[in-house]
Amino acid sequence: xxxxxxxxxxxxxxxxxxxxxxxxxxxxxxxxxxxxxxxxxxxxxxxxxxxxxxxxxxxxxxxxxxxxxxxxxxxxxxxxxxxxxxxxxxxxxxxxxxxxxxxxxxxxxxxxxxxxxxxxxxxxxxxxxxxxxxxxxxxxxxxxxxxxxxxxxxxxxxxxxxxxxxxxxxxxxxxxxxxxxxxxxxxxxxxxxxxxxxxxxxxxxxxxxxxxxxxxxxxxxxxxxxxxxxxxxxxxxxxxxxxxxxxxxxxxxxxxxxxxxxxxxxxxxxxxxxxxxxxxxxxxxxxxxxxxxxxxxxxxxxxxxxxxxxxxxxxxxxxxxxxxxxxxxxxxxxxxxxxxxxxxxxxxxxxxxxxxxxxxxxxxxxxxxxxxxxxxxxxxxxxxxxxxxxxxxxxxxxxxxxxxxxxxxxxxxxxxxxxxxxxxxxxxxxxxxxxxxxxxxxxxxxxxxxxxxxxxxxxxxxxxxxxxxxxxxxxxxxxxxxxxxxxxxxxxxxxxxxxxxxxxxxxxxxxxxxxxxxxxxxxxxxxxxxxxxxxxxxxxxxxxxx
Ligand code: PLP
Numbered sequence: 001x002x003x004x005x006x007x008x009x010x011x012x013x014x015x016x017x018x019x020x021x022x023x024x025x026x027x028x029x030x031x032x033x034x035x036x037x038x039x040x041x042x043x044x045x046x047x048x049x050x051x052x053x054x055x056x057x058x059x060x061x062x063x064x065x066x067x068x069x070x071x072x073x074x075x076x077x078x079x080x081x082x083x084x085x086x087x088x089x090x091x092x093x094x095x096x097x098x099x100x101x102x103x104x105x106x107x108x109x110x111x112x113x114x115x116x117x118x119x120x121x122x123x124x125x126x127x128x129x130x131x132x133x134x135x136x137x138x139x140x141x142x143x144x145x146x147x148x149x150x151x152x153x154x155x156x157x158x159x160x161x162x163x164x165x166x167x168x169x170x171x172x173x174x175x176x177x178x179x180x181x182x183x184x185x186x187x188x189x190x191x192x193x194x195x196x197x198x199x200x201x202x203x204x205x206x207x208x209x210x211x212x213x214x215x216x217x218x219x220x221x222x223x224x225x226x227x228x229x230x231x232x233x234x235x236x237x238x239x240x241x242x243x244x245x246x247x248x249x250x251x252x253x254x255x256x257x258x259x260x261x262x263x264x265x266x267x268x269x270x271x272x273x274x275x276x277x278x279x280x281x282x283x284x285x286x287x288x289x290x291x292x293x294x295x296x297x298x299x300x301x302x303x304x305x306x307x308x309x310x311x312x313x314x315x316x317x318x319x320x321x322x323x324x325x326x327x328x329x330x331x332x333x334x335x336x337x338x339x340x341x342x343x344x345x346x347x348x349x350x351x352x353x354x355x356x357x358x359x360x361x362x363x364x365x366x367x368x369x370x371x372x373x374x375x376x377x378x379x380x381x382x383x384x385x386x387x388x389x390x391x392x393x394x395x396x397x398x399x400x401x402x403x404x405x406x407x408x409x410x411x412x413x414x415x416x417x418x419x420x421x422x423x424x425x426x427x428x429x430x431x432x433x434x435x436x437x438x439x440x441x442x443x444x445x446x447x448x449x450x451x452x453x454x455x456x457x458x459x460x461x462x463x464x465x466x467x468x469x470x471x472x473x474x475x476x477x478x479x480x481x482x483x484x485x486x487x488x489x490x491x492x493x494x495x496x497x498x499x500x501x502x503x504x505x506x507x508x509x510x511x512x513x514x515x516x517x518x519x520x521x522x523x524x525x526x527x528x529x530x531x532x533x534x535x536x537x538x539x540x541x542x543x544x545x546x
Contacts, residue, residue, distance in 0.1 A: 091137060102128075138525040140521075141502075142501055144333045144517060145515060150427075151420070152366045152367035152423070154420075167392070176403050178422055192356065203378045204373065208415075210248060214328060218256045219384045220326075222257070237294050238288050238294065239258055240281055240299070241263075242267075244276075245304070273307075273310075298319075300329050300330070302346050303332065307513075327355075331356065335359075336358050370421060471509065485540045493533055
């Protein structure tokens, strides 16, 4: 074994065993020189002495330690993915632990001295992993997936390793320039209009999450309107979205000082498949204008969180344009699918939007977190968010062309997230990414067909992407009983640990959601999931007959 006299996975007994002096009890970087009691004269990562010998001081970032432990960690993670596929019985998809479980099994305080990685990984296996809900399990069908990939993982690894902080161009020119370029690439794959590209007045920025994306554009739009109508107009500002809009919109408005009663969440129902009706928007705006309110922001969604509903961007954008209202398009989940020509129509009309956002960590295999946001006019964002402390001032030639991403987001520090997006795009290529997405959509269609063929169930909304909304059908029109049965069904199914699905409510109905998007999911997992659901539904079906 390369790591000297260590055992098993390279971190042997030699590591972390106190030498009796209570010092130098760190990790022994064997290379054949530490002995099993850790008191060898090797490269010890501990301060002080080992058996009276002065040893090297511990370095937080030691390249050799990184190499050794990094390999071990990659093996550990690769084994995790392999086991998720090969031994699903050991990994209940929805964690089965009870609240507070971890406090009972971890010490009360942090260790004073280094502990070996092997021990730590043992704890991860025995204490942490049981408390995980396995989002990457092939039988994970809840919420929307958090899609990972080898390329995304490697990008995260490189990001963590290089650990630069590109808040200004100067702070790490490549971090800024790669982000500009990669978001132009992605904008082209999505066929976004040219004004969202960095070559025009717009451009892209990677926010951490969809919540951050909507917050910064609400702030930009608020700043723009208040410059026009005056600083004291805050209480008159009104915003619009549908009642299906993600809760982050309300939060963003409240952070932005918009009065809660001025947040108009327009009612949707099954007649528009839960998309926002343009007529309701037009009426709400007219009514607000008549009362002296100032409409300034519309949040449209392509792929709502509940049911993947699609707001009709084209008519909504026309209304926004005619009233000079900022329109944001939240396409956190479904926007990713729009790199496929056959799904692109769902964002037709985006040309009238002021901003557009997708979560590449949801369905573009870019690992948590990565939320590209494009704006039509970058200066509206920069004017709202820029700060210029002296300590960040610098001079470059061609200064006007320089992007300082600190002025496009809330925080100052920022991760080099474009690396992983660049790696995902390069290591797979657009055509593979399109096919990954198509596979998921086809798997969802397979599930939908299964549901449709069973008379005891019903598909509840039109499926556009990889989410199926369904339920056990009501018996004799008894909606209350139907809701209770579906509640019980999902609880039973999820408690098996074999699959995890989630739920929502639409028009007062309790709905089950089956969302495909985990990277390991194959047809057999979908078929098995359906069999599990059917099996646990027999109880209600039997009751029906009685
Ligand atoms: N918008 C939509 C439509 C979503 O579905 C979600 C999350 O599921 C969000 C926004 C929030 O995204 P994030 O969790 O990245 O903040």
